[in-house]
Amino acid sequence: MTRLRVRLLTAAVVLLFGLLIIWLAGQLQPYEDVVEHGPAPQARSNDYLAAELFLRDLGLRVTHHEGVAGLESLSASGQTLLLLGDRRNMTPGQTDRVLDWAAAGGHLVIVAERLWDEKTGKSGDLLLDQLNLQQYSTRDLDNDTQVPQPSAAEQHPQLTKLYLENESAPAYLAFDTDFHLYDADNRAHAWANSAGATHMLQLQHGEGLVTALTDSWIWQNRNIDQYDHAWLLWYLTQDSEVTLVHRSEHDSLLAQLRRHFPELLTALGLLMLFALWHAGQRFGPQLSPANPARRQLQEHLRGSAEFLLRHEREQSLLQRLQQDIQRRASQCHPGFAQLPLSGQLTLLAQLSSLPPASIEQAMRPLPQQRLSATEFTRQVAHLQTLRNAL
Template sequence: MNRLHVRLLVAGAVLLLALLTIWLGSQLQRYEDVVEHGPAPQARSNDYLAAELFLRALGLQVARHDGIAGLETLPNSGQTLLLLGDRRNMTPRQTERLLDWAAAGGHLVVVAERLWDEKTGKSGDLLLDRLNLQQYSTRDLDEEAQSPQSSTAEQHPQLTKLYLENESAPAYLAFDTDFHLYDADNRAHAWANSAGATHMLQLQHGNGLVTALTDSWIWQNRNIDEYDHAWLLWYLTQDSEVTLVHRSEHDGLLAQLRKHFPETLTALGLLILFALWHVGQRFGPLLPAASPARRQLQEHLRGSAEFLLRHGREQSLLQRLQQDIQRRANVRHPGFEQLPLSGQLTLLAQLSSLPPASIEQAMRPTPQQRLSATEFTRQVAYLQTLRNAL
């Protein structure tokens, strides 16, 4: 093969490869696919991360604390404090500090945590009890006590409406309609109602403001972009620095284990139960510890007899004595065991020189029913007399 042929083959191979590449390129289609990895770890650990980023995007300074204990010094007057976390462990002294801070010109936004108890005259929520704001379940309200329904409420009965001056349309909010706030002192100057309940109250407290809400889930990551939730957050915090407290206490070790390792805790609990059952199982009542001294032969014999009497009853003991007599008679008269019963009784009478009536009484078959103590003693006496005579 000369060089010309080689060049032609190489050129043909290159041409075929180029055509194949062009054809494959025409068959490929470009597409985009979005893979959802779920929320970021920061969002999973902070339910109000979106609210915090929203406020910062508005140019507001936002400080975040995990709990009341982190507020060693309260914000300066004129700022907004969003107290959205659990306040079960709040002390009366901390409550006084917060109310004094609000009276000095701060804006305190707080979530009602407990229902009003008519019997005790309080709810246990120290902040709301001091302000005489009462929270009720809408199921316990009379129809007359519920907020009157307007034409707008009839269109959206599950939404809360907030009306502002110089505004033709209200802001719509998705508060939990199972709860209702009541201003017992009639101090509130602004409020937001759903079809049958009040979910936000705002009142003057000294030189500052206090805003009470039935719940704050509208500002959590999954709900802040719905309806006018983000607008309400802006409206309550506008033109002020914000301190956000959304968690009063961290989950304990047991709560973390129960949340992340429920199967492991279940297996550990079952293992502990089985171990306790194994250690604590018994087969009878506890017996006193045995004396270290050696027992006499009579005690061993008595114990053996009591054991046989307890497990085999009288029949076992009587049969053993009868079998012993038959062995002794067979030694003295080979072939004894092959004789009929009448012949055995006659031979036993000859060997022992005892009357036939006593022999028959001693060797009679043992009854299946339980013998009385007297009958058992008499039968044993007959057998012992016969055995001793052999």
């Protein structure tokens, strides 16, 4: 092949390759795809992150506070405390200090956590019990306690409505309609009702305010943008600094390890199990290794003989000795195996120079019944004497 042909072939391959690339490029179509990775780690660890960012966008100063301890050190004037965390571990002393803080001019926003127990006369929620606010399940309310039912023409009967002065339309809120707040002392000056229950009460407490809610899920990340939830948060915290307590207690070390390092806990558990198994008490004494000096040929032969005696009986052992004698006689006199039994006994007597009675007693057929130890020993001795004579 000449150089010209090589160049033409190379040019043709490059041209075809370029045309293929152009065709493939024409078949490709760009598109946009949005991949949802779910909420950010900050949102997963803080259910009220959206509410916090919303308040900061309004220009309010928002701070976190870990737990209810130390809240009495906050400045009461111009301060709103959103106590949204679990208060099951709140002590009576901490309850008194929080209420004293509110009485000094602070605005306390709390969530009712427990239902009122008529038998004990308390709910176990220390804050609500001291304020004499009672929470009931709407299923347990009688007709005299329930809020009057709305007419059929009323819009959104399942939503909670908050009416304000100089406003023509109420604010709509999606509180859980299974719970109802009751002001036993009739101190509330503002409230918000749904079709059959009250879900927000606001009352004067000393120089400050206390706002009680049946639930705070309306301000969580997935619900704050619905209805007028964000507006209510602004309305309760306007013109004040905000302290948010949404987690009053931290997860234990074990709970955090189970959440973040389950493989490590599994490995540690298996390691502890193996360690206990290794160090556990044995069910019997530990056997010391046998002395190598005891392992002699005589012991092996004796053990083998005892094994054969247990499993093959005396007849098999004696028969093997008789066969060994017949094999030795065949070596000394060819044709021994073809002789009749009487001829074999006569020939054995000639070869061994033993009396015929001894030969007959050694080579006689063996009985089927089990031999005694004395009879077995005597028969072995006769066979041994005959074999040694050959």
